[in-house]
Amino acid sequence: QQFLHVPSAMAFCRFAPMTCRVPAAQGPSLAAGPLRLGYAPLHPRASNAHRQPSTAWALAAVAAGAATAVASDGKRQAGKRDAPVPSKLDLADLVEVRAKVLPGLTLLVLEASLAWQERLVEQACEALDTGGADVDPYGVVLWPAAQVLAQAAAAYVAVALQTGLEERGGRLVPGSGGGVPKVLELGAGCGLASLAAARLGAEVLATDFRRLPLELLEEAARRQGLESRVRTALFDVCDESAALPEADLVIASDLVYEKVTAVAMAKRVAEARRRGSAVLIADIGRPNRRFFLEELERLLPGAEADFSKCSGLAVQRSAGGAVPKSETTKVRVEVLELPPGPATATVKPESPCVLLRPPGHKHVL
Numbered sequence: 001q002q003f004l005h006v007p008s009a010m011a012f013c014r015f016a017p018m019t020c021r022v023p024a025a026q027g028p029s030l031a032a033g034p035l036r037l038g039y040a041p042l043h044p045r046a047s048n049a050h051r052q053p054s055t056a057w058a059l060a061a062v063a064a065g066a067a068t069a070v071a072s073d074g075k076r077q078a079g080k081r082d083a084p085v086p087s088k089l090d091l092a093d094l095v096e097v098r099a100k101v102l103p104g105l106t107l108l109v110l111e112a113s114l115a116w117q118e119r120l121v122e123q124a125c126e127a128l129d130t131g132g133a134d135v136d137p138y139g140v141v142l143w144p145a146a147q148v149l150a151q152a153a154a155a156y157v158a159v160a161l162q163t164g165l166e167e168r169g170g171r172l173v174p175g176s177g178g179g180v181p182k183v184l185e186l187g188a189g190c191g192l193a194s195l196a197a198a199r200l201g202a203e204v205l206a207t208d209f210r211r212l213p214l215e216l217l218e219e220a221a222r223r224q225g226l227e228s229r230v231r232t233a234l235f236d237v238c239d240e241s242a243a244l245p246e247a248d249l250v251i252a253s254d255l256v257y258e259k260v261t262a263v264a265m266a267k268r269v270a271e272a273r274r275r276g277s278a279v280l281i282a283d284i285g286r287p288n289r290r291f292f293l294e295e296l297e298r299l300l301p302g303a304e305a306d307f308s309k310c311s312g313l314a315v316q317r318s319a320g321g322a323v324p325k326s327e328t329t330k331v332r333v334e335v336l337e338l339p340p341g342p343a344t345a346t347v348k349p350e351s352p353c354v355l356l357r358p359p360g361h362k363h364v365l
Helices: 114-130 144-162 192-199 211-223 259-274 289-299 342-346
Strands: 018-022 033-041 057-063 068-070 076-078 094-102 105-112 165-168 171-174 182-186 203-208 230-234 249-253 278-283 311-318 329-338 353-357
Touching: 094 144, 094 192, 094 211, 105 114, 105 192, 105 211, 144 165, 144 171, 144 192, 144 249, 144 278, 144 311, 144 329, 144 342, 144 353, 182 192, 192 203, 192 211, 192 230, 192 249, 203 211, 211 230, 249 259, 259 278, 259 289, 329 342
Parallel strands: 182 203, 182 249, 203 230, 249 278, 311 353
Antiparallel strands: 018 033, 033 057, 068 076, 094 105, 094 353, 165 171, 278 329, 311 329
């Protein structure tokens, strides 16, 4: 029953659902009727490619045709299924959150409201039922790995602007002259790392395989006067027919969640390194990371692909009042930096990136 009354945001299902019937007597918090039960990989980002089953599963339960959601306190709430999901950015449905990336570097990030997150999940489930277009609600909220990636990207940009960076002896070291670095983010989502790099002076191209997250990023950049430094574009990391856009630094977070994306990301990292780009990949330790490392070793034998050399801490909490510990999350994030350089020297768990959400708003995906 704990699974069945989880908010509908956990109901994103990409695989053929099972159908069963739960009598009202056995499921007091759910209306009697058919339920669709399936399994969904957590946080599918950055690619339209067919998803392979992952070891990270979320139990998904959606009442077929029902318009009722059950709150955590057991009370029934009117469902929002009749409320259309905005096809264009709805400014009234955006929530401003603040991320303290590093001392002196605080940024505004836009997330979808709780109600909008739920509507996006419902739309995704309906698209699955009808065979319609694939829908991905995961890019409209900020994930912990992106917070530490923002710290790592900021460290790189700061040194690149001041002295430039040169690769010597398998490491990135300060150069003889600074310049404006070009940064490419893959699977940017809300784009905290892109915003951090832009705030420090980099030229940024933020990409995602969905347009909606990029619209949130564009609006966040506009609100902070960064629109001239942040460009956006659709890009699918699994589309091998598309070449990786040029950049001095290629960054990504939480993109090795499934085998297919893990392998695709390894190929993109190899592509970037062969042309001379530095790379930052942030990950929370997902099981399919091993496929990423195996493919990267095959493509770049001898590369120092070691996530353990650089790690940071992502903290997410409410910004108002006394907050119970259960409402504050702390996630350790590891960063692969190729070649090792400013991020490895700067990012430490003792200096976390702290995300402050306003009261009443949360990340339910």
